[in-house]
Amino acid sequence: MKLGARVRAAATGLAVALAGASAPAATPEELARGERLFHIGGCTNCHTAKDGPLLAGGDPIGTPFGSFRAPNITPDPETGIGGWSTADFLRAMREGRSPAGEPYYPAFPYGSYAKMSEPDLLALKAYLDTIPPVRQPSPPHELSFPYNIRWGLHLWQWAFHDPAPFRPDPTRSEAWNRGAYLVLGPGHCGECHTPRTWYGVLDQSRAFTGGRLGKEVFPNITRDPDKGIGKWSAADLRAFLQIGIKPDGDFVGGDMAKVVSNGTAKLPEADREAIVEFLLSLNPR
Amino acid sequence: MGMRIVGLGVVLGVLAIAGVATAQDAIKARQAEFKEFGRRMGAIKDIVIDKKGGTLAEVAANAEHIAGKIPQIPSWFPNGSDRGETRALPAIWQNFADFEAKAKNAEELAKALVAAAKSGDQAATAQAFGKLGQEGCGGCHRPYRRPEN
Numbered sequence: 001m002k003l004g005a006r007v008r009a010a011a012t013g014l015a016v017a018l019a020g021a022s023a024p025a026a027t028p029e030e031l032a033r034g035e036r037l038f039h040i041g042g043c044t045n046c047h048t049a050k051d052g053p054l055l056a057g058g059d060p061i062g063t064p065f066g067s068f069r070a071p072n073i074t075p076d077p078e079t080g081i082g083g084w085s086t087a088d089f090l091r092a093m094r095e096g097r098s099p100a101g102e103p104y105y106p107a108f109p110y111g112s113y114a115k116m117s118e119p120d121l122l123a124l125k126a127y128l129d130t131i132p133p134v135r136q137p138s139p140p141h142e143l144s145f146p147y148n149i150r151w152g153l154h155l156w157q158w159a160f161h162d163p164a165p166f167r168p169d170p171t172r173s174e175a176w177n178r179g180a181y182l183v184l185g186p187g188h189c190g191e192c193h194t195p196r197t198w199y200g201v202l203d204q205s206r207a208f209t210g211g212r213l214g215k216e217v218f219p220n221i222t223r224d225p226d227k228g229i230g231k232w233s234a235a236d237l238r239a240f241l242q243i244g245i246k247p248d249g250d251f252v253g254g255d256m257a258k259v260v261s262n263g264t265a266k267l268p269e270a271d272r273e274a275i276v277e278f279l280l281s282l283n284p285r
Numbered sequence: 286m287g288m289r290i291v292g293l294g295v296v297l298g299v300l301a302i303a304g305v306a307t308a309q310d311a312i313k314a315r316q317a318e319f320k321e322f323g324r325r326m327g328a329i330k331d332i333v334i335d336k337k338g339g340t341l342a343e344v345a346a347n348a349e350h351i352a353g354k355i356p357q358i359p360s361w362f363p364n365g366s367d368r369g370e371t372r373a374l375p376a377i378w379q380n381f382a383d384f385e386a387k388a389k390n391a392e393e394l395a396k397a398l399v400a401a402a403k404s405g406d407q408a409a410t411a412q413a414f415g416k417l418g419q420e421g422c423g424g425c426h427r428p429y430r431r432p433e434n
Binding site for chain 2: 216217219235239242243244245247248249250251252253254257258260261265
C-alpha cells in the first residue's frame with residue numbers, strides 16, 4: 001500500500017511535469033482555498049521571523065537535536081521557492097525532498113502535509129505564489145552529531161515516511177472527516193501533540209496524548225477528563241480555536257497562541273466546528 | 286564578637302526569609318488578580334461568543350474592571366518575584382520596559398472593549414474582545430509566561 005502510494009505520487013509528479021511549466025492561472029476560488037490552507041497549515045509560524053518579512057525565513061527553532069531554521073519560502077527565484085515547478089512543490093510536501101532530491105528533516109512536517117489532497121496542495125502553491133518575493137538567503141540548520149549527517153535521513157524516510165494521502169472514513173459524518181483531514185493533514189496538530197518514538201516518529205498508538213520536545217511540553221488533547229480536555233464542552237473548544245480563551249477565562253500563550261491567531265482563528269466557522277467534532281471524538285487516553 | 290556575627294547572621298537570615306515571603310505574597314496576590322481577570326473574561330465570553338444570554342452592559346462592567354486594573358500590572362511584578370511558585374519568566378525583568386508597554390497596550394484594548402460594548406454593537410464587541418484576549422492577554426502570556434505542563 002505504501003509502495004502503491006509512492007508509485008501514485010511519482011506518477012502524478014510526472015504528469016504534472018509533462019504538463020509543462022506554464023500552469024494555468026489560479027481561479028479566485030482556488031486562491032481563497034489556498035489562503036485558508038496557508039492559515040491552517042501554520043506556515044508563517046515557522047517560516048517568518050519575529051518582525052521579519054512574511055515567509056522569508058524563520059527564527060531558530062531549538063530542539064534536542066540542534067537548531068533548525070525554516071527557510072525562505074517566498075516566490076523569490078533565487079533565495080526562495082519561486083523557481084520551483086509544481087512537481088518540485090508536490091515532492092517537497094509529500095515526500096519531504098528538495099528539488100535536488102535531498103531529504104528534508106522532519107522538523108518540516110511533511111509527514112502530515114503528505115495527507116493533503118492534490119487539489120489542496122496545488123491551491124496552496126497558487127496562494128504562496130502571490131506572497132511578495134523577498135531576497136534573503138536561508139541560514140543553515142545548526143545540528144549536533146549525528147543528526148547533522150543528512151544521508152541518515154534517506155534511511156529514516158525509507159523506513160518511516162508514509163506518503164499516503166488522507167482517506168476519509170465513510171462511517172463518519174462529512175464534518176468529522178473534514179475535521180480529521182484538517183487536524184491530521186494541513187493542521188499537523190499531532191506533530192506537537194502526539195508523542196514520538198525513540199526514532200522521532202509519531203507514535204500513533206498514543207495519538208494526541210501530548211508531546212515533548214526538550215523542555216517544551218505539549219498537552220494531551222484527547223477527551224481524558226484529567227490529562228486531556230475531557231472537561232471542555234464543544235462550545236469551550238470552539239471558543240478556544242476562535243480566540244484562544246480557555247474554559248477558565250485564561251488566554252493561551254506560547255506557540256499555541258500563534259497557532260490560534262495565525263491559524264484556527266482565521267478559518268471559517270464550519271471548519272472550526274469540524275475540528276471540534278473530530279477532536280471530541282478521540283478516545284480518552 | 287562571636288555574638289555579633291551570630292546576630293548579623295540572624296538578621297540576614299530573617300531578611301532573606303522576609304524577602305522570599307514578600308515575593309511569595311506578591312505572587313499569590315497577583316495570581317488572585319489574574320484569576321479574577323479570567324473569571325470576568327469567561328463571563329464576557331459566555332455573552333459575546335457562546336451567546337448564552339446576558340447584556341452588553343455586563344460586558345462593559347467586566348471590561349471596565351479589567352481596564353482599571355491593568356495599569357497596576359507592572360507593580361504586581363516586583364524584583365525577585367520570579368522565584369517561588371510562579372510561571373512568570375525572568376524575561377519580564379530583563380525587558381521590563383517592553384513588559385510595561387505591553388500592559389499599556391492591553392489597557393488600550395480593554396478600553397476599546399468597554400467602548401464597543403457601550404456602543405451596543407454586538408459584532409464590534411466580539412471583535413474587541415478577541416483582540417483584548419489574543420493581543421492583550423496573549424501579548425504577555427506568549428513571551429513572559431512559562432507554558433503549563
